[in-house]
Amino acid sequence: MRLGFIGAGRMGRPMARRLAEAGHDVRVLARSEPARRSLEEEGLRAADGLAEAGADADAVLVCVFTDEQVREACLGGGLLDAMPSGSVLVVHTTGSPATAEAVAAEAAPRGIEVLDVPVSGGPHDVAAGRLTLFAGGPADAVERMRPALDAYGDPVLHVGPLGSGQRVKLLNNALFAAQLGLLADTVGLAAQWGLPEEALLRALPHGSSTSRALAGVASRGSVARFTASTAEFLGKDVAHVKKISAELGGDLGALEAGLASLAGALGSAPQAAAGPADRE
Incomplete structure (x- = not known):
């Protein structure tokens, strides 16, 4: 072609x-x-x-x-x-x-x-x-x-x-982002229980809670490092999700809490040293 x-x-x-x-x-x-x-x-x-x-x-x-x-x-x-x-x-x-x-x-x-x-x-x-x-x-x-x-x-x-590709991709990223937000909260809870993040991330990928979000975080060794590496893309896409949800009249439901937790994690994440996000 x-x-x-x-x-x-x-x-x-x-x-x-x-x-x-x-x-x-x-x-x-x-x-x-x-x-x-x-x-x-x-x-x-x-x-x-x-x-x-x-x-x-x-x-x-x-x-x-x-x-x-x-x-x-x-x-x-x-x-x-x-x-x-x-x-x-x-x-x-x-x-x-x-x-x-x-x-x-x-x-x-x-x-x-x-x-x-x-x-x-x-x-x-x-x-x-x-x-x-x-x-x-x-x-x-x-x-x-x-x-x-x-x-x-x-x-x-x-x-x-036409337009369905964007809708599916944005929903994919909304779910991925919400999972990262929930994982950030889980790491916070682990710290309250006296469990180091490193130990948690070594163990969870082998359990029933595993996901691609968890695998990505585990590969970087911390929620903070992974969110820093994905901030550029996820921040843009989450903003699109919220805007389009408002335009189409959709309810984010339980995704809202996960996205809010991710927003907090993104806000506290250090600047990524390795350049742009690994995933689009």
Whole structure:
């Protein structure tokens, strides 16, 4: 497939690399000469602008950090004007379903289909080809994109119409965040009982309370270190969950307490020394 790729960051660059290794013709947006040189050193083709990334593409994949960046790339920079009718725009960024819907409204008159396909995993999952992808949008468009998405996604899950991918991903992150909040409270209770956090985290992964949240915390050795490493992504996504819940009239129920506990843990966590979060 002829593919454009927008967002060659810590997640996007290894995704683009996997696509190229799978035999796809990939053009990656590079806005500066150093970025262009860096991409070309990795064997990736660079595109000077959004229009070049989208021109003659079967699909363009967008993996930037925020909703605002998605809107800037997809609605204001000439990308949709350059993409041919019959192509597909895939939004990998986790954000509001309303953003995907706004992009789709602009794309539809041009004959372009839009999928919202947020990802769950980190760069190590990209390298192993095992990112979890939650795809929202027309089923036929998801199937058309499988040759590309399969390069780094396993499983690729079609979860419903446009916007469903974002809803599932945000609920996933809400539950993950609430579990971290409950774990922070559990560690606090353990301290009151005279049990060191290190001993608790060695034991709990072998019990019935185990989870991916617990495994992540145990791998870092403390709730504080893990929350520091995930603060950038979780803080953004939890804010989206609360905003969208208010807009859709949903009740967070027991999730609210867990999210509140996590907010306290994030507020007291030290600055992460290892860079951005391990998981998206």
